[in-house]
Amino acid sequence: MAIDFTLTPEQRELRTEARDFAQRWLTGVGPATHALSDPEERWRATRPIYEQAVAEGWLRRILPEPLGGESRGMVDFALVAEEFIAVDANVSLTLFAVTLGLTPLMAAGTPEQLAEHFGRFLDPTGAPLAAFAFSEPGGSANYDAPAPADGVRTTAVLDEARGEWVINGRKRWVSSAGGWHGEGPDLLAVVCRTSPSAPPDEALSVILVPGPVPGLTLDASLDLLGHRAHQTPEITLRDVRVPARHLLGAPGSGRAIVAGSFLPTAALVGVFALARMRAAFAYALAFARRERRAGAVPIIDHQAVGYALADAKSAMEAVRSLSWRACHALDSGSPAAAELALHAKVFGSETAVRVVTDLMRVVGMESYTHENPLAGILQDTLAYPLFDGGNMGVRRRQLHTMLADPAYDPDTTRP
Numbered sequence: 001m002a003i004d005f006t007l008t009p010e011q012r013e014l015r016t017e018a019r020d021f022a023q024r025w026l027t028g029v030g031p032a033t034h035a036l037s038d039p040e041e042r043w044r045a046t047r048p049i050y051e052q053a054v055a056e057g058w059l060r061r062i063l064p065e066p067l068g069g070e071s072r073g074m075v076d077f078a079l080v081a082e083e084f085i086a087v088d089a090n091v092s093l094t095l096f097a098v099t100l101g102l103t104p105l106m107a108a109g110t111p112e113q114l115a116e117h118f119g120r121f122l123d124p125t126g127a128p129l130a131a132f133a134f135s136e137p138g139g140s141a142n143y144d145a146p147a148p149a150d151g152v153r154t155t156a157v158l159d160e161a162r163g164e165w166v167i168n169g170r171k172r173w174v175s176s177a178g179g180w181h182g183e184g185p186d187l188l189a190v191v192c193r194t195s196p197s198a199p200p201d202e203a204l205s206v207i208l209v210p211g212p213v214p215g216l217t218l219d220a221s222l223d224l225l226g227h228r229a230h231q232t233p234e235i236t237l238r239d240v241r242v243p244a245r246h247l248l249g250a251p252g253s254g255r256a257i258v259a260g261s262f263l264p265t266a267a268l269v270g271v272f273a274l275a276r277m278r279a280a281f282a283y284a285l286a287f288a289r290r291e292r293r294a295g296a297v298p299i300i301d302h303q304a305v306g307y308a309l310a311d312a313k314s315a316m317e318a319v320r321s322l323s324w325r326a327c328h329a330l331d332s333g334s335p336a337a338a339e340l341a342l343h344a345k346v347f348g349s350e351t352a353v354r355v356v357t358d359l360m361r362v363v364g365m366e367s368y369t370h371e372n373p374l375a376g377i378l379q380d381t382l383a384y385p386l387f388d389g390g391n392m393g394v395r396r397r398q399l400h401t402m403l404a405d406p407a408y409d410p411d412t413t414r415p
């Protein structure tokens with residue numbers, strides 16, 4: 001049994017190249033966007049950097065090898081994600097959200113659907129966007145709750161005469177769903193209700209909407225606390241028509257597709273959290289070694305500061321180990337994958353908020369200004385317990401359901 005986490009030579013090279021790209025290009029996101037007050041302007045200003053990422057093959061490198069990409073799995077993805085998000089959470093999320101947008105297609109698409117929709121994302125030109133339209137205004141934590149709950153409110157009705165789905169509804173928070181010009185992304189996977197009366201397991205479906213498409217409008221680009229240069233919009237779908245063949249899987253299989261799509265991302269949120277902690281730690285450590293704050297010795301020589309840094313590093317190592325285990329479990333199809341991914345998400349995200357705040361206390365008052373990176377890192381980090389399903393509403397409920405199941409075996413996660 002090998003549990004030494006040794007990377008292959010190819011993985012070490014991938015990580016070095018990811019770090020190199022992040023230093024060359026992603027360090028430019030802040031300077032290109034900080035002075036812009038409008039969220040849509042900030043997001044559009046990142047387009048040249050995103051195009052560079054695509055041109056240098058970073059989208060191909062995170063799409064799976066069997067489908068024409070170059071990724072050998074979630075562990076490879078985690079290596080890239082850590083290097084990218086350690087430098088910038090905005091363009092990185094735009095890039096990674098493409099894989100979320102494509103996950104339903106990758107998981108449930110037929111060879112014909114893959115041939116029709118996937119190729120665009122392997123082409124290293126332009127700025128292709130895919131998005132997963134799950135969240136809605138008014139809340140989505142209970143998207144699969146049975147009546148009398150509302151659940152998913154976006155509807156799709158089959159116009160049999162024309163062989164088309166007609167989609168109506170609103171979506172909110174969906175990364176990149178407005179597209180670069182407010183007409184939608186290249187591909188939008190829309191979670192919608194295809195049966196008004198069936199139970200949740202049979203009522204929801206995921207339908208592909210290639211963009212630009214008539215009837216999709218960008219209503220607002222939300223001005224977030226963090227991820228300031230990433231598009232999180234509100235969109236309306238009004239009588240949006242797509243061919244009947246754009247439905248993924250069997251009609252009514254949407255609930256399973258949604259659940260499956262958010263598991264890989266749960267493991268990745270652990271990695272995102274680690275990456276933001278890493279950036280905060282690098283700054284705080286350098287500050288503590290350098291600064292005397294008008295005292296006689298660098299502040300790292302004070303025991304309280306040294307201990308705080310040590311505790312931060314312990315927490316980071318724990319989050320990395322857990323997140324990598326979750327990624328490895330997903331890659332190997334382990335029965336422990338779902339639970340480990342959820343632990344990585346919940347533990348990683350909440351640890352990161354605590355650790356970044358602790359590191360701000362190490363630096364002190366100077367951390368509370370945008371003249372140094374910690375305030376921005378905290379702003380980004382605060383999203384992690386909330387997005388990809390909030391820890392309260394979804395992740396805790398999922399873990400809770402798992403534990404309450406009489407068939408649950410706590411040793412499933414034991415290697």
Ligand SMILES: Cc1cc2nc3c(=O)[nH]c(=O)nc-3n(C[C@H](O)[C@H](O)[C@H](O)COP(=O)(O)OP(=O)(O)OC[C@H]3O[C@@H](n4cnc5c(N)ncnc54)[C@H](O)[C@@H]3O)c2cc1C
Pocket residue numbers: 097100131132133134135136138139140141142172173174175227230232383386387388389390391392393394397
């Ligand atoms: C930067 C960013 C990018 C995002 N990208 C996407 C994307 O690409 N696609 C997408 O679809 N969404 C996206 N989102 C939205 C995100 O994934 C949210 O997790 C999702 O909208 C659900 O939000 P919520 O958990 O707060 O649910 P809500 O339904 O708004 O619930 C709010 C709160 O109510 C409580 N609650 C509700 N129900 C329960 C329950 N059953 N048990 C316990 N507590 C409950 C919880 O406290 C919960 O936090 C993004 C968000 C951000 C910030």
